[in-house]
Amino acid sequence: xxxxxxxxxxxxxxxxxxxxxxxxxxxxxxxxxxxxxxxxxxxxxxxxxxxxxxxxxxxxxxxxxxxxxxxxxxxxxxxxxxxx
Numbered sequence: 001x002x003x004x005x006x007x008x009x010x011x012x013x014x015x016x017x018x019x020x021x022x023x024x025x026x027x028x029x030x031x032x033x034x035x036x037x038x039x040x041x042x043x044x045x046x047x048x049x050x051x052x053x054x055x056x057x058x059x060x061x062x063x064x065x066x067x068x069x070x071x072x073x074x075x076x077x078x079x080x081x082x083x084x
């Protein structure tokens with residue numbers, strides 16, 4: 001069992017052996033999950049940076065383009081369904 005301490009700034013050092021085993025580098029982000037007597041640090045998966053040209057048109061739409069009004073109506077309909 002490996003132990004660590006909480007600093008006066010609220011920081012916890014993850015031991016090098018664990019960081020190495022998981023390939024965590026400086027700047028790794030985590031999701032903190034609080035469960036009763038446990039705290040779980042789950043690595044946050046990084047998103048690969050993209051530019052608009054790489055994702056433009058990724059989701060295809062069959063038919064005529066929708067107006068902003070039509071899109072707003074569809075969003076409102078979806079919100080109403082979620083709250084039913």
